[in-house]
Amino acid sequence: MNTAKAILFSLVRITLLIHLPTNLNAEENERWFQFGLFPPISSNGINSEKITTSVSINLIGGYNAGNKILELGSLWNASKRYTKGIQIAGIVNYTGCSHNAVQISSFANIAASGNSPLQFAGLLNIGQHISGLQISALISALANVAKTVTGVQLGLINYMEDGDKGVSIGLINIAKHRGKYEFEVSFSESINTAISFKIGTDKFYTIFSGGINYFLSTIEYAAGLGFGTNINWKKRWSNQIEIQAFGISSGKKFTDNSANSIIQLMDRLVGRLQILKIFPP
Secondary structure, three states: OHHHHHHHHHHHHHHHHOOOOOOOOOOOOEEEEEEEEEOOEEOOHHHHHHOEEEEEEEOOEEEEEEEEEEEEEOOEEEEEEEEOOEEEEOOEEEEOOEEOOEEEEOOEEEEOOEEEEEEEEOOEEEEEEEEEEEEEOOOOOOEEEEEEEOOEEEOOEEEEEEOOOOEEEOOEEEEEEOOEEEEEEEEOOOOOEEEEEEEEOOOOEEEEEEEEEOOOOOOEEEEEEEEEEEEEEEOOEEEEEEEEEEEEEEOOEEOOOHHHEEEEEEEEEEEOOOOOOOOOO
16 A cells, blocks of 8 residues: 555656756647646646647646647546647547547547548547548447548548548447438338338438238248448439348248248349338438
8 A cells, every 4th residue: 555655656757857848940839748647636727728838748648738749548638729749548538629530449439510531439429520430439328429421431430521421330320311211111021011211321221111011821021130232323213132031931820940930131122212212302
């Protein structure tokens, strides 16, 4: 216990003594290096929100006006105005404006404005403009949120306002403008009648389906999940390439028997008539 106290006391002393001189040719309140435990116990002291640093190392968390190269914190990093380099935190990163900054954390990354080439988090990413990758790594309860995407969103739930440029890959992909929200009724020998809902964008969408076989002596029900891409070649006409997996009930019960499943791979020419509009154009 005494050893731990001595180490902590030494770190606090070092933190309070570190005060590298400001570059006289740099803008006011700019420092190359900052070291701290958490605000205000840091080399920037109580003025941390007014100081821009190039490299910021924080044993617990840090808060600066801006960062140019690297911001590292075991729990959190926060840059009030902007970030140009890399933010790496154990839990959460925040920047008021991303100047092509990279954010990596186990929980969440937030870029209130600006351009982000990469956001990688375990749970949640929020960015204004994503030009590269936006990735959430957990298997459940995760999301990516962006105003515009020219790169890729990869997560369980993805949201962007404009679905015309970027690609969202996940179970549920939502685009407020130019998204895909389609209902479809189909008929086939394998599934006599199926109703499907497609959600996402033309580049990548998810298909949720339900169906029924009524030509057999015993009525069978089907539930399906699939993914597809839409290639537009003429107004209201396109090719849809889709793959779907259906589970077929044994009578009125679903089982894990592989004989009661169907996998379909389709490439078809379709004409579209929009009936339901969820979001305005």
